[in-house]
Amino acid sequence: MTDTIFAVSSGAAPAAIGVIRISGSVAGKALGLLAGRDFAPRRASLAKLSDAGGNILDEALVLWFPGPNTATGEDLAELHCHGGRAVLAAVQNALAVIDGLRAAEPGEFTRRAFANGRIDLAESEGLADLLSAETELQRAAAMANASGVLSGHVGSWRTQLLVLSAQIEAALDFSDEDDVSELPEGFTWNIAALTKELDDWLSRPGSEKLGEGYRVVLAGPPNSGKSTLFNALVESEAAITSPIAGTTRDVIERPVSISGVPFLFVDTAGLREDSDDEIEGIGIDRAKSELSRADAVLWLGEQNTGPVGALEIAARIDDDGHEPKAAPFASVSAVTGEGVSGLKSALVDLARASFPKPGEAALNARQRGLLSDARDALGGTQGQNDLLLVGEELRRARVAFDRLIGRTTTEDMLDALFGRFCIGK
Numbered sequence: 014m015t016d017t018i019f020a021v022s023s024g025a026a027p028a029a030i031g032v033i034r035i036s037g038s039v040a041g042k043a044l045g046l047l048a049g050r051d052f053a054p055r056r057a058s059l060a061k062l063s064d065a066g067g068n069i070l071d072e073a074l075v076l077w078f079p080g081p082n083t084a085t086g087e088d089l090a091e092l093h094c095h096g097g098r099a100v101l102a103a104v105q106n107a108l109a110v111i112d113g114l115r116a117a118e119p120g121e122f123t124r125r126a127f128a129n130g131r132i133d134l135a136e137s138e139g140l141a142d143l144l145s146a147e148t149e150l151q152r153a154a155a156m157a158n159a160s161g162v163l164s165g166h167v168g169s170w171r172t173q174l175l176v177l178s179a180q181i182e183a184a185l186d187f188s189d190e191d192d193v194s195e196l197p198e199g200f201t202w203n204i205a206a207l208t209k210e211l212d213d214w215l216s217r218p219g220s221e222k223l224g225e226g227y228r229v230v231l232a233g234p235p236n237s238g239k240s241t242l243f244n245a246l247v248e249s250e251a252a253i254t255s256p257i258a259g260t261t262r263d264v265i266e267r268p269v270s271i272s273g274v275p276f277l278f279v280d281t282a283g284l285r286e287d288s289d290d291e292i293e294g295i296g297i298d299r300a301k302s303e304l305s306r307a308d309a310v311l312w313l314g315e316q317n318t319g320p321v322g323a324l325e326i327a328a329r330i331d332d333d334g335h336e337p338k339a340a341p342f343a344s345v346s347a348v349t350g351e352g353v354s355g356l357k358s359a360l361v362d363l364a365r366a367s368f369p370k371p372g373e374a375a376l377n378a379r380q381r382g383l384l385s386d387a388r389d390a391l392g393g394t395q396g397q398n399d400l401l402l403v404g405e406e407l408r409r410a411r412v413a414f415d416r417l418i419g420r421t422t423t424e425d426m427l428d429a430l431f432g433r434f435c436i437g438k
């Protein structure tokens with residue numbers, strides 16, 4: 014029998030309310046011991062909670078969810094306590110001494126939901142992303158996966174594959190004597206349609222990019238106003254600005270969300286060839302390597318002197334002696350704020366194209382790897398006349414789909430995934 018687990022599932026104490034969840038076969042008994050009575054299923058009830066010595070620990074709102082139709086698939090109790098540190102400690106201590114109960118590991122509730130078939134692996138990954146989502150775009154993509162959008166597609170691809178495999182099996186049964194093996198009617202067409210669908214998914218922006226943010230590097234010669242614009246974009250005095258050329262030495266990064274889109278802005282040392290300052294020289298090398306990692310470079314230097322593809326920014330437009338550029342991507346004064354919000358919305362438009370569309374399921378690296386395995390296996394059936402080998406490739410594709418949704422898993426992989434969750438999830 015598996016242990017019954019408990020943990021605080023709400024945020025860090027002290028808080029207004031602290032929710033302790035108890036999942037497993039002893040959850041009902043534990044609830045009875047603390048509250049001294051039974052509870053109607055799926056109803057909120059107010060109850061005094063006491064320890065074994067009869068000391069009242071808290072007055073809490075109690076929920077009782079008998080399994081298996083629960084979030085974890087097991088009997089589940091929730092104690093909505095007052096969220097004080099000592100209250101939650103006292104109730105957890107009272108639970109810890111009950112036979113068969115122990116504190117939960119990180120992600121263990123969700124892992125049980127997975128083990129009990131309440132959610133599959135792609136949905137679990139979506140949940141992990143949902144909990145770490147900080148911007149609206151991240152939330153929407155994670156929610157799509159958590160609610161089974163990707164899983165639904167994989168399920169349908171898998172079913173199509175099983176049908177095709179069955180056709181191959183049947184063809185093999187008929188083609189025994191004369192060694193003539195012919196592909197079933199429509200087979201090639203069906204494989205091509207499925208392949209196209211997988212290619213379409215593989216060409217979409219991946220979900221990691223959502224986590225990292227769209228990387229915008231500010232670059233240009235010293236004193237061009239990079240750090241001042243950087244501070245305006247990230248809305249904090251993150252970088253030191255000064256009239257002294259060569260102020261910024263190191264690379265400074267700040268993540269921010271603009272209109273729900275995740276960005277990582279990067280300020281760099283001013284680029285110049287004649288610096289005899291060793292530290293500034295290192296900063297310049299770092300700035301150059303940032304240029305190659307950027308999703309977009311904002312170039313504050315003279316027109317047409319920046320890296321290929323850089324977005325020309327006319328900066329310091331309030332400042333005399335600063336030449337306007339012809340057809341810049343944006344004209345800004347970070348000091349007066351003119352043009353900054355226009356620049357932000359232009360960047361938002363640019364960045365959106367690199368991200369999954371709002372609410373569209375996106376693939377992470379693991380999922381993309383498996384989908385591309387499946388795609389390669391389908392490709393392996395093309396031009397193949399040996400039905401045994403065709404059947405083998407189809408089996409390979411099915412294994413990839415099975416791994417994607419977690420029909421086959423490894424312990425290491427599950428440890429890594431559920432270890433990402435916090436305690437109580």
Ligand SMILES: Nc1nc2c(c(=O)[nH]1)N(C=O)[C@@H](CNc1ccc(C(=O)N[C@@H](CCC(=O)O)C(=O)O)cc1)CN2
Nearest residue numbers: 022032034055076078081082083084085091122131438
């Ligand atoms: N208080 C509380 N809030 C929470 C959770 C929780 O466990 N407790 N959740 C924790 O993740 C999330 C909600 N997820 C849940 C998922 C399934 C079920 C559940 O009981 N499912 C049953 C019955 C469904 C129904 O009544 O329609 C089922 O699927 O069979 C409950 C919560 C977010 N909010």
Ligand SMILES: Nc1nc2c(ncn2[C@@H]2O[C@H](COP(=O)(O)OP(=O)(O)OP(=O)(O)O)[C@@H](O)[C@H]2O)c(=O)[nH]1
Nearest residue numbers: 236237238239240241255256259260261283329347
């Ligand atoms: N009037 C005006 N001054 C600006 C503007 N932006 C920057 N400055 C001034 O220009 C000087 C240089 O600005 P920084 O932002 O430090 O320039 P930088 O490109 O980061 O310089 P380095 O760190 O040397 O590479 C500072 O004195 C700023 O106050 C602007 O939009 N208008």
